[in-house]
Amino acid sequence: MRKTLKLGKLAAAVTLTTAALSGSTAFAAAKSPTLSEADFETAKTLYFQRCAGCHGVLRKGATGKSLLPEETLKKGQKRLEKIISYGTEGGMNNFDDIFSKKEISMLATYIQMEPPVPPEMSLDMMKKHTKEYVAPKDYPTKPLHGRNWKNFFVVIERDAGKAAIVDGDKHEIVAHIDTGYAVHVIKGTEKHHKDAKPKYDVGRFWYTIGRDGKVNKIDLFQEPEKMLVAETKMAYDARDIAVSGDGKYVIAGGYWPPHFVIMDAETLDPLKVVSSRGINVDGEYVNEARVAAIYTTPNESTWMVAIKELGQMWQVDYSDIANLRIEQMDTAKFLHDGFFDPTGRYFQIAANASNQMVVVDTKERKLEKIIDVASLPHPGPGANWTDKKCGPVGATTHLGKGEVSVWGNDPINHPDQAWKLCYTVETDGAGVFIRTHPDSQYVWADQLKHPEPEVQQSVQVFDKDTHKIVKTIRVTEEEGKAALHMEFNQDGTEVWVSVWNRADASNPTGEIVVYDAKTLEEKTRIKGLTTPTGKFNVYNRMNHKT
Amino acid sequence: MRKTLKLGKLAAAVTLTTAALSGSTAFAAAKSPTLSEADFETAKTLYFQRCAGCHGVLRKGATGKSLLPEETLKKGQKRLEKIISYGTEGGMNNFDDIFSKKEISMLATYIQMEPPVPPEMSLDMMKKHTKEYVAPKDYPTKPLHGRNWKNFFVVIERDAGKAAIVDGDKHEIVAHIDTGYAVHVIKGTEKHHKDAKPKYDVGRFWYTIGRDGKVNKIDLFQEPEKMLVAETKMAYDARDIAVSGDGKYVIAGGYWPPHFVIMDAETLDPLKVVSSRGINVDGEYVNEARVAAIYTTPNESTWMVAIKELGQMWQVDYSDIANLRIEQMDTAKFLHDGFFDPTGRYFQIAANASNQMVVVDTKERKLEKIIDVASLPHPGPGANWTDKKCGPVGATTHLGKGEVSVWGNDPINHPDQAWKLCYTVETDGAGVFIRTHPDSQYVWADQLKHPEPEVQQSVQVFDKDTHKIVKTIRVTEEEGKAALHMEFNQDGTEVWVSVWNRADASNPTGEIVVYDAKTLEEKTRIKGLTTPTGKFNVYNRMNHKT
Structure with missing residues (x-):
C-alpha cells in the first residue's frame, strides 16, 4: 500500500522537524587538546575523585561551575592550571597541595576535552x-x-573505608568494620x-x-x-x-x-x-x-x-513498590541535606546554591515553604529546640558564612513565627554541622570551613535562651587536624566531637573528644580512629532526638 | 586542611570505581563507513521519518530490532540494503517502493554509523x-x-497535515484545519x-x-x-x-x-x-x-x-501539578494503545511486543492483571459490550494475526470471567482498529495489515451473541486504497469507515463511507478527504460510548 506514497507538503514539515535533530557527537573535540590514553584514564580518576562532587561527572556544573569545553577552551591551559592550583574567590579551593604539577596539567587538559559518559x-x-x-x-x-548497644556510636572512618562501633558507656572502640x-x-x-x-x-x-x-x-x-x-x-x-x-x-x-x-x-x-x-x-x-x-x-x-x-x-x-507512588515537588536548586521537625511532619532541607531552606509537608506530600537564609546552608543532622519567643525552631549552619540561622517550625501553634527567621547567631567561622538535644540548654556548631586552623579546630556553643555564644572550645591544637560533627550520647549527658586527621589520613591518629553536656568540660578522648566523621548514637537516631 | 591529604587505601578503591567509567565517545566509528555531511542529513531525515517509529531515534530497538553499529556492522552494506529493500519475515516491511536505490544505500550506511543524539x-x-x-x-x-456540533466528526487527514470537521447530520465537510x-x-x-x-x-x-x-x-x-x-x-x-x-x-x-x-x-x-x-x-x-x-x-x-x-x-x-503525584506501575513492554472498560475504572492497554493486554485499576492506582492474547494486540479505540456468557467484555484486534480477542472485564460481578479470554473470532486479516456501540448488535474490525488489497479493503462485522462473522464489507475496490477505522455517529445508527488514498496522498481522493448500523448497507460517501484516518464523534467520545 505504501508503494507509491508521495511526500508532498509533508516532506517540508519533516525537514523542519529534523533540522532540529543535530548530531551531538559529530562536531566534538575539533580544537581540544588531547591526552594519551593512560593520562586520560589518570585524569578521569582524579577528576572523579576530587572534582565531580561539585562539577558533576558530565561537567555541566552544580555547586561548582560548568566545565564543558565550550567554557574551558575559552580559558585555555595556563589559566585553567592557575585556577586548579590556587582556587578562585568564587569558592573554588586551591589544589596545589593535593595534586602534583603534572596532575594539574593533565586535569586542565582533561576538562578541555569532551567529558566521557560513564556507563549505566x-x-x-x-x-x-x-x-x-x-x-x-x-x-x-x-x-x-x-x-549496652543502644548507647553505641556508629562512626564513619572516612579515609580508612571503615565504620567504627564505639561503646558510649565505656568509651571503648568495639570494632572497625570494612x-x-x-x-x-x-x-x-x-x-x-x-x-x-x-x-x-x-x-x-x-x-x-x-x-x-x-x-x-x-x-x-x-x-x-x-x-x-x-x-x-x-x-x-x-x-x-x-x-x-x-x-x-x-x-x-x-x-x-x-x-x-x-x-x-x-x-x-x-x-x-x-x-x-x-x-x-x-x-x-x-x-x-x-x-x-x-x-x-x-x-x-x-x-x-x-x-x-x-x-x-x-x-x-x-507501601507498594511494584506500583511506586512518588510525589515530585518543585522546590529549589541545589538540594543537599536536611532534617525533620520534632513532630516528624515537616522536612527541612538545604537548597544550598539557592541560599534557602526548603520545607516539605510530608503529611500533605507537598512543598510547605521556602525560607531565605545565609550563604550555602548545610545543617547536617540539624537542630530543633523550643525558643521562648518563637516556640519550636529549627536551625542550620552555613558553608559560606559564620552564622547559624534559626526559624520557627511550628505552623500549627505558632503560625506567625512559622517558616520565618527568628534570629541568627554569628559564629567565628563557616561550618558544616549543628547539633543539640532536648535535655540540653545549648546548641553546638562546628567551623570546619574556616581557613584558619585555630577557628577550624574550635566549635562554638550558644545558649538557647540568651542566643549568645557561651563557649568557644578548642577541640584540638595539633597541626593538620580539624574539629567537626557533634553527637549526644544516649542520655544526653555527653557531647562527642570528631577530630579529623586529614594531614595523616593513612594512620589512625584521629580521635573523638567527649564533653560534659552541662559543664562543657572535656571528659575523655577516644583515640585510634582514622578521619572520624559522622557519628550516629543508636538511641538518639532511632528516636529522632534532636 | 586538605593540604597533605594522602590517598592510601582509598586510591585503590577509586581506581576500581573509575575503571567502570569507560568513555562512550572515545571508541566510536573506527570501522564504520561514512557519508558526506549532506547525505548524512538526508539519511537522518529519512530515518526519522520512516524508521524511528519502530527502531527509535537512538536505534536501540523497540517494536523493531536494534540498529546500533554493533549489530549492523556485522551484517554489512549489501545485506542491510537487501533487508531495507525487501523486508524480513520477522515483520520488517519492504521499502523498495518508497525509497530510491540511492536512499536505500545511504540508509544502509547511516545505520552503521553512530546514531546522532537529537537535542532536548x-x-x-x-x-x-x-x-x-x-x-x-x-x-x-x-x-x-x-x-449540531455534538454530531460533528473530527477527522485526521494524515498526509495533508490537516484535521477535517464533518457534520454528522448532513454528511458535509465543514472545515479543513491546518x-x-x-x-x-x-x-x-x-x-x-x-x-x-x-x-x-x-x-x-x-x-x-x-x-x-x-x-x-x-x-x-x-x-x-x-x-x-x-x-x-x-x-x-x-x-x-x-x-x-x-x-x-x-x-x-x-x-x-x-x-x-x-x-x-x-x-x-x-x-x-x-x-x-x-x-x-x-x-x-x-x-x-x-x-x-x-x-x-x-x-x-x-x-x-x-x-x-x-x-x-x-x-x-x-490536581496539584507543582507537587505532581505519579504512580509508576511495572507492567509489560512495549506499551502502545488502550481504552477504558465501561465503568471507567479499568484501563486496558496493549503491550504489543509482549502479546499481552495490560489492565490497570485506576481507582487503586495499580496493576490489576496481564492477559495473554495473540500477536501484537492493537485495539485503537477498543470495544466493550456485554456477552451472554461472560458478562461485560473488552476486545482487541491484532497487528500480527487475523483475530479478535475477547475477555471478561467485570471483576466485581463476574470475577470468574474477569481478565480471562472469553472467546476469539477469526478474521480474514490482521487489523488495527475495532469498534462497537452500546446500541449495536455488532462489532466491527478492520484488516489494514493484511498484504492482499482485497482483504485490506474490507472490514468484517461479527454478532455479539453468535460470535460469528455476519458480513464482510468491501469498502473500496480502487487500486492503492485501503479501509480502516470505524466510528459510530451520535445516535448509534451509522458506522463511518475511512478509505485511505495512500497511493495518491497528495490529493483529496480519500473518503468516508457511511453504513447503516443495523442493515449494514451503505448509505453514502463523504468525498474530498486526504488519507482520512482516525475519526472522533464528539458525542460518543465525550460520553465514552464504546
Whole structure:
C-alpha cells in the first residue's frame, strides 16, 4: 500500500522537524587538546575523585561551575592550571597541595576535552555484587557481646573505608568494620509510626553507603568480628541511604548513575531501580540529576528523596513498590541535606546554591515553604529546640558564612513565627554541622570551613535562651587536624566531637573528644580512629532526638 | 586542611570505581563507513521519518530490532540494503517502493554509523512556539454556525497535515484545519466525574498532536475559518495528547525528547515538563523511553501515561501539578494503545511486543492483571459490550494475526470471567482498529495489515451473541486504497469507515463511507478527504460510548 506514497507538503514539515535533530557527537573535540590514553584514564580518576562532587561527572556544573569545553577552551591551559592550583574567590579551593604539577596539567587538559559518559548499572549488575556474610536464619536473637548497644556510636572512618562501633558507656572502640570507600552516611532502623511492626529490634541494623556505591549491613547484636552481615553495590558514585519505617527495605541514592535503588533490608538484594534524571525547576532536562540525600519519613510510609540538580523533592511511598507512588515537588536548586521537625511532619532541607531552606509537608506530600537564609546552608543532622519567643525552631549552619540561622517550625501553634527567621547567631567561622538535644540548654556548631586552623579546630556553643555564644572550645591544637560533627550520647549527658586527621589520613591518629553536656568540660578522648566523621548514637537516631 | 591529604587505601578503591567509567565517545566509528555531511542529513531525515517509529531515534530497538553499529556492522552494506529493500519475515516491511536505490544505500550506511543524539527541548523553547489565534475573551458563548456540533466528526487527514470537521447530520465537510504534520491523535474534552465543574461545554474543544510535536486547539463553536484558536509545540516527535477531566490542562507525550508536557488548556501555554526516561521492567536504564499514549481517567483526576520502552504505566495526578503525584506501575513492554472498560475504572492497554493486554485499576492506582492474547494486540479505540456468557467484555484486534480477542472485564460481578479470554473470532486479516456501540448488535474490525488489497479493503462485522462473522464489507475496490477505522455517529445508527488514498496522498481522493448500523448497507460517501484516518464523534467520545 505504501508503494507509491508521495511526500508532498509533508516532506517540508519533516525537514523542519529534523533540522532540529543535530548530531551531538559529530562536531566534538575539533580544537581540544588531547591526552594519551593512560593520562586520560589518570585524569578521569582524579577528576572523579576530587572534582565531580561539585562539577558533576558530565561537567555541566552544580555547586561548582560548568566545565564543558565550550567554557574551558575559552580559558585555555595556563589559566585553567592557575585556577586548579590556587582556587578562585568564587569558592573554588586551591589544589596545589593535593595534586602534583603534572596532575594539574593533565586535569586542565582533561576538562578541555569532551567529558566521557560513564556507563549505566542495571539491576542484574547490582545483584551480582550482593553477598551474604551471615544468613538471616543465623542472626542472634539477643546481643552476643553483653554491652549496652543502644548507647553505641556508629562512626564513619572516612579515609580508612571503615565504620567504627564505639561503646558510649565505656568509651571503648568495639570494632572497625570494612565498608565501601569514603562512607558518606550510615543509617539505622528507626522508631516508626504506630502501624509499623518491625521484625527485629529497632536500631539494631545499620546500613552504610560508600562513595563507591557499596552498601554494607551491620548487625549490632553480633560479636565484633561478625558485625558485617551483608553487602551489595548499587552505583559507581553514591551519597545517601535510608531504611523504610517498617524495616523491610533499604533505599540508596546514586550520583552516577543518577538513580535510587530499593533493596531488601534483610539480604540487600536489589529489588527496584528508579531513575532520577528529569526536568529541573527551570524546565530543562538534566542528565546528571543526582540523588543528594534520602530520609525515612517518621509518620508516613515514605522516603524523602532530594534530587539535587532538579531542585525537586520526591516523596517515595514504599507501601507498594511494584506500583511506586512518588510525589515530585518543585522546590529549589541545589538540594543537599536536611532534617525533620520534632513532630516528624515537616522536612527541612538545604537548597544550598539557592541560599534557602526548603520545607516539605510530608503529611500533605507537598512543598510547605521556602525560607531565605545565609550563604550555602548545610545543617547536617540539624537542630530543633523550643525558643521562648518563637516556640519550636529549627536551625542550620552555613558553608559560606559564620552564622547559624534559626526559624520557627511550628505552623500549627505558632503560625506567625512559622517558616520565618527568628534570629541568627554569628559564629567565628563557616561550618558544616549543628547539633543539640532536648535535655540540653545549648546548641553546638562546628567551623570546619574556616581557613584558619585555630577557628577550624574550635566549635562554638550558644545558649538557647540568651542566643549568645557561651563557649568557644578548642577541640584540638595539633597541626593538620580539624574539629567537626557533634553527637549526644544516649542520655544526653555527653557531647562527642570528631577530630579529623586529614594531614595523616593513612594512620589512625584521629580521635573523638567527649564533653560534659552541662559543664562543657572535656571528659575523655577516644583515640585510634582514622578521619572520624559522622557519628550516629543508636538511641538518639532511632528516636529522632534532636 | 586538605593540604597533605594522602590517598592510601582509598586510591585503590577509586581506581576500581573509575575503571567502570569507560568513555562512550572515545571508541566510536573506527570501522564504520561514512557519508558526506549532506547525505548524512538526508539519511537522518529519512530515518526519522520512516524508521524511528519502530527502531527509535537512538536505534536501540523497540517494536523493531536494534540498529546500533554493533549489530549492523556485522551484517554489512549489501545485506542491510537487501533487508531495507525487501523486508524480513520477522515483520520488517519492504521499502523498495518508497525509497530510491540511492536512499536505500545511504540508509544502509547511516545505520552503521553512530546514531546522532537529537537535542532536548526546554520549557522556554516550547513557550516561544505558543501562539494565540483567538483570545479566550473572544470565544463565542454559543455555536456560530447553527449546526449540531455534538454530531460533528473530527477527522485526521494524515498526509495533508490537516484535521477535517464533518457534520454528522448532513454528511458535509465543514472545515479543513491546518495542523501539525501527520496528526496521530485528536482528543476532546470529556464528560468527567461529578466533582468536575468545567468552564466550557464538554466536547467543545479538540486538541491535535502532530508527529512533529505541534499541538493545535480547535473550537467547534467557531465559524469554520476561525476554528483553529491556539497552537504550540512540545517535542520534535510526538504521538498522543489528552485533556484533564476538569478541562483545565492538556497533556501531550513526546517520542523525542522522551517526556510529557502539561499545558494550560485555555492558552496552550506549556506549564510543566516531566521526563519519561527511566528504568524498564527488566531493571535497565532506557534513554529513549517514549510516551506512547495518554488517556484521561474517567473517574479520577489523573491521566494514564504509557511509557512504551519501560513497560510502565504512569498514573499522573493533575490536581496539584507543582507537587505532581505519579504512580509508576511495572507492567509489560512495549506499551502502545488502550481504552477504558465501561465503568471507567479499568484501563486496558496493549503491550504489543509482549502479546499481552495490560489492565490497570485506576481507582487503586495499580496493576490489576496481564492477559495473554495473540500477536501484537492493537485495539485503537477498543470495544466493550456485554456477552451472554461472560458478562461485560473488552476486545482487541491484532497487528500480527487475523483475530479478535475477547475477555471478561467485570471483576466485581463476574470475577470468574474477569481478565480471562472469553472467546476469539477469526478474521480474514490482521487489523488495527475495532469498534462497537452500546446500541449495536455488532462489532466491527478492520484488516489494514493484511498484504492482499482485497482483504485490506474490507472490514468484517461479527454478532455479539453468535460470535460469528455476519458480513464482510468491501469498502473500496480502487487500486492503492485501503479501509480502516470505524466510528459510530451520535445516535448509534451509522458506522463511518475511512478509505485511505495512500497511493495518491497528495490529493483529496480519500473518503468516508457511511453504513447503516443495523442493515449494514451503505448509505453514502463523504468525498474530498486526504488519507482520512482516525475519526472522533464528539458525542460518543465525550460520553465514552464504546
